[in-house]
Amino acid sequence: MRQTKRDELVEKATAIFYRNGFQATGMDRLVTETGISKTSIYKHFKTKDDLIIASLQLRDTFIRGWLFRRMEELAATPLEQLIAMFDALDEWFHQPDFHGCMFAKACSEYQDPEHPINREATDHVARISAQLAIIAGRAGLRQPSELARQLALLKEGAVVLATMGRGGTPALDAKAIAIKLINEATPGK
Amino acid sequence: MRQTKRDELVEKATAIFYRNGFQATGMDRLVTETGISKTSIYKHFKTKDDLIIASLQLRDTFIRGWLFRRMEELAATPLEQLIAMFDALDEWFHQPDFHGCMFAKACSEYQDPEHPINREATDHVARISAQLAIIAGRAGLRQPSELARQLALLKEGAVVLATMGRGGTPALDAKAIAIKLINEATPGK
């Protein structure tokens, strides 16, 4: 089972889409930048949209894997991990190849909620929220799903400001807010 | 001084760009949907990008005008107005023509920070923050500019979740958080 070439394509396409946008990236550009012939691309994916969806799926597993692994590396307890999420975000924002949230961009470019690309993107934030709720529950916090929604809101807001804000430290701003929310959600009050 | 036709163009183009995206909207589509000939369009704007910038400027004044006017209508004191912002956002999210933040989309489609469209969009969030800081100062709150940054973060997060979230009440979630932040920033403690 040699999926090598297909995986290579999706991996490179993901980077190009992320850096360049979806609609702004033509198939000819994908050919030249990946070094993979157009015929091969269309042998693996029937349409450009299918390739975009595969890219979003790869990015989804990558980002979630990275984020929650980094949270575990930075903190020992579930409660501290929730706070550490914003430190991980801060690291992400300062990476040279940071270009905002790929899923927010996907929703921007494909607005129709029925469009499979839009669905794939909105699924991502739902998965993040669900995973945060699990950790909040593991930490013994009150109303974990409500808290998870608030933390997801803070995360998305921080990403937007990191992308659109002139300077500032949105990750740390969000962290300060998150600490207050988490303190209030601890059963000991 | 008859700016009528040009204003009509920008107004209609803004609605189309907002509903449809920038790159996804071709000039020919603008011609058919506005009823204004392509020759006229290019007599007023040298390039499509120039028209987009004019649209963003119109949208900027419209949105800021609407938001802060609505805040004043909903609440009497500056302090209550800051909280009322999230009620105004909630109204916006439930309008049938809500399609997310036009400026976030502009940044998504034109990522280069040097691109004038990107600048125009990031300017918008800076203007919102500045205006919030003024109100926070008027309310006598501590560290008004820091609070304004936090409120802007909450606002942007709420908009993203309203666009990408499956259901939920992001505006009210953000409002609950904002109330806590504002309470902590009141000098009486």
Next chain:
DNA sequence: TATTAGGTGTACTGATCGGTAAACCATGTC
């Protein structure tokens, strides 16, 4: 009445869009 400004429609440019056709080439397996 002559001129000018602002508008229109039509037709066009070269480039690029997503996607396809056909012939070819290496690899490994039966």
Next chain:
DNA sequence: GACATGGTTTACCGATCAGTACACCTAATA
């Protein structure tokens, strides 16, 4: 050796892209 698999190159399709050229219309002004 036959043959399928997975890849390549090259050329092409019709449609659409942003933007232009040109001739024409109309209304206000001088």
